[in-house]
Amino acid sequence: VAIAVAAAARQLPDAAGVDARRVRLPGGVVIEEDAGGAGIVVIEQPATLEAIERAATASRAHAWRLAVWLLIVSEALLFAALFALYTGYRAEYPQAFARGVAHDVQWIGGINTLILIASSFAMAFAVMLARAGRDAAASRWLVAVIAIGVVFVALKLAEWIVHAREGLVLGPSYAGPQELGRGAKLFFTLYFLMTGLHLLHLVAGIALVAWALARVRRGPPSRHVLALELVGVYWNFVDAIWMFLWPLFYLMKGTS
Amino acid sequence: VNLPSRRALVIAVVAIELLAIVAWLASAAGAPSALLLVVAAIQVAIGGAVFMELGAAHPAVRVAAATLLFMIALLCSGVASDVAMR
Numbered sequence: 001v002a003i004a005v006a007a008a009a010r011q012l013p014d015a016a017g018v019d020a021r022r023v024r025l026p027g028g029v030v031i032e033e034d035a036g037g038a039g040i041v042v043i044e045q046p047a048t049l050e051a052i053e054r055a056a057t058a059s060r061a062h063a064w065r066l067a068v069w070l071l072i073v074s075e076a077l078l079f080a081a082l083f084a085l086y087t088g089y090r091a092e093y094p095q096a097f098a099r100g101v102a103h104d105v106q107w108i109g110g111i112n113t114l115i116l117i118a119s120s121f122a123m124a125f126a127v128m129l130a131r132a133g134r135d136a137a138a139s140r141w142l143v144a145v146i147a148i149g150v151v152f153v154a155l156k157l158a159e160w161i162v163h164a165r166e167g168l169v170l171g172p173s174y175a176g177p178q179e180l181g182r183g184a185k186l187f188f189t190l191y192f193l194m195t196g197l198h199l200l201h202l203v204a205g206i207a208l209v210a211w212a213l214a215r216v217r218r219g220p221p222s223r224h225v226l227a228l229e230l231v232g233v234y235w236n237f238v239d240a241i242w243m244f245l246w247p248l249f250y251l252m253k254g255t256s
Numbered sequence: 257v258n259l260p261s262r263r264a265l266v267i268a269v270v271a272i273e274l275l276a277i278v279a280w281l282a283s284a285a286g287a288p289s290a291l292l293l294v295v296a297a298i299q300v301a302i303g304g305a306v307f308m309e310l311g312a313a314h315p316a317v318r319v320a321a322a323t324l325l326f327m328i329a330l331l332c333s334g335v336a337s338d339v340a341m342r
Binding site: 051066071077080081087113117123189229232233240246249250252 | 259260262265266268269272273275276279280282283286287288289292293295296299300302303306307308309313314316317320321322325327328330332334335338339342
């Protein structure tokens, strides 16, 4: 890295009035190109190696945070496209969609929403505790997050079973009640597609929280705080998606 | 970095839970869809700022989030114009 930086610095115009062969690196180390062309020599080294490592760690953490947010942005756009599809079909079949919403198991949707919000808090609280070095307490909150996630999955699967018994399934096997009207098949196709995709994300989230929990129990804080923070961002994103799925499939019972 | 405090986390979870209950009751009372979506957007905004720590995030992360909002706004306007012109 130092050689590359020195080489890049050499390309600066001489008119800038600086010694183009001399470069200051993060952490306060100053290096200079060897006059003999053999490489670089260290001119100043006021900072400790820990200072350089800290700078490198902060840089890596920033890169990871940005990467996770870019993942979230792309995932959110995927869900946004599905929301747009839902809106388009709902405008085409307002009555069928309103009846479909009313037909979903309201208490399961409501309870799942309330517990998922609680899990967001538990996740954020666990991150806060881990940053403070209280790993044992953070572990307990992470176990709570996993437990809530498992309850959410169980309730969602129970609701799917209720629908399947009524013939409300995906594809050509659909045999839902006639009173739901035209468009109900589309509603339930979107219902299974969007809640199924969300469920997949939630299951992935449970696996990630379990992985983070194992790291918290095993390693020193310097090795798991960032991982836990990033898993927390992902978990809260999955909860945020549900905040929009809930009204779409459980609350919007009117045609307005 | 100004990370959310314990108090901020508790206030955020109480606010989001209350908004969820309000949305549930409003739905039972026949509230319009737009109102329910606005409540959801407020819940997500609170969660994003506090639980996802966007309020204390690096500017690059905030730019990514702002770009997402812009793209979603574009998508919404496209869908709205499609529905309006049918």
